[in-house]
Amino acid sequence: MTSLVVIDEGSAQAKATYRAENGAIVTHVVPSRVAEQAKVDINGYSGSAYFTEEGGEYTVNGDFDDIIRTNIPSYQTSEANRALVHETLRQSGFAGRPVRVAVTLPMNQFFSKVQGAPINQKLIANKKRNVLGGIKSAAGHQLAEIIDCKVYPEGIPALFDTIRNDDGSLKPGFEEGMKILVVDIGGTTTDVSVVTPDGTIESYDSFSTGVLTVVERFSELAAPEFGLKRIPRALAEEAVKTGRLKNMNVSELIQRASRNVMQTILRELEAMVSTPSLLDKILMVGGGAALMGRDLAEAMGVEVLIPEQPDMAISRGIYKLEMLKARS
Ligand SMILES: Nc1ncnc2c1ncn2[C@@H]1O[C@H](COP(=O)(O)OP(=O)(O)OP(=O)(O)O)[C@@H](O)[C@H]1O
Ligand SMILES: [Mg+2]
Known part of the structure; x- marks a missing residue:
């Protein structure tokens, strides 16, 4: 089969x-x-x-x-x-x-x-x-x-993953007419779109920043602290994901490394949505949502939805969409 x-x-x-x-x-x-x-x-x-x-x-x-x-x-x-x-x-x-x-x-x-x-x-x-x-x-x-x-x-299927049940019906708290801001903070790109639950796009934009930008900055900051010339990318990525490098807590360094990227994302969001409170919901996905989503929400002064394993949301959403199509 x-x-x-x-x-x-x-x-x-x-x-x-x-x-x-x-x-x-x-x-x-x-x-x-x-x-x-x-x-x-x-x-x-x-x-x-x-x-x-x-x-x-x-x-x-x-x-x-x-x-x-x-x-x-x-x-x-x-x-x-x-x-x-x-x-x-x-x-x-x-x-x-x-x-x-x-x-x-x-x-x-x-x-x-x-x-x-x-x-x-x-x-x-x-x-x-x-x-x-x-x-x-x-x-x-x-x-x-x-x-x-x-x-x-990318982007939109994450919304489907978060707001719909397996049979395609809306989960409680969501309505068809809502305008939802979907922010997908990936490795190198952050995609922002305003979408309604049926997938209609009101606007979208992409800009070049993400978790790998944080990883690079983290490597620069951490290498001298660990007496290294450079930190291999895989190790640095793992550290940013787990908060630990060589069994040491490096969350403070990660926070410092995230600062610029967070500022960039905030600026871009501000440019795109002048009044975030006019949006019905904000959904943050991508690995960057796990890393910076809570801090971004706090800085914006709004509530955001961050699904479990936000980096998997698009993949899960597409799977759900395909299963639904196969059934109908
Ligand atoms: N819980 C977590 N904390 C910190 N970082 C995480 C977490 N989960 C995943 N990441 C990291 O977030 C990064 C971005 O993951 P994601 O899968 O969203 O990127 P991508 O889709 O490959 O990139 P892009 O969308 O820009 O092409 C990865 O480097 C991943 O290791
Ligand atoms: Mg992605």
Whole structure:
């Protein structure tokens, strides 16, 4: 049987949602760290190394110094992205199995501001073609057989995840006419949109800041304190996530590192919504919501909704949408 696997492959991490063998809906995360080389270990090619049909070599999921940039538009339709999708499927247990996948594009790439063509169909078709493209495991592992690929925008599905039940009905406290501000603070991009519960977009904007900006600043601040020249990105990301580095509490440093990013986000929100109190609800998602959501809400003087595991909200929301579509 063909399974559905949703993979919200952001610039910092790929978030998968699927049904496990025991029937439960589960999530799995793979960091978006891809090196442009098939790495070798003691057994030969690394288990997460790939050869693409175009002749490219990639290795996913290590603590590499030579990782490619994932926050540029060309990444979205790159062989590196295809390798990350396959590695996420392999780690999620879909090797050798047929799957339908749903992947994502940042809002400002999925939508187009060109009149008469609100959705960027060409880019969506390219992304789909890229995910379906040829790839082999360098180590000879079996890979998932991707038989179809859908593309969703980031942002909006998180709203669906938060405010609707599995049957599509609204959860208590939400009404169809509401205007909801959705703030998705990702690794490198913060997407802000004003949306109604049926998904109609009133306005949206994206700007370049996020948790990885905090991670970089944290590395600069923490390296001298730990007597290091630099802190490897994976270690710094883990520290920002857990509040600990080498078993020491580094929350004060993280707070200092977050300050500028929080200011940027506050300024942008202010520019976009002059009167936050006119909005019915504010939803904050993305890894940045876990890191800074409460402090941002306090600074704005408003109440915000932050779902559990806010970095998984888009992936979960798309899964719910797809299940609902399959039922109707
Ligand atoms: N509880 C947490 N505390 C701090 N940081 C977290 C937490 N959970 C996740 N993160 C971090 O937040 C970052 C952003 O995660 P997210 O999945 O939202 O980004 P992304 O979707 O990959 O990026 P983008 O949307 O910009 O492409 C990641 O680096 C992740 O490690
Ligand atoms: Mg994201």
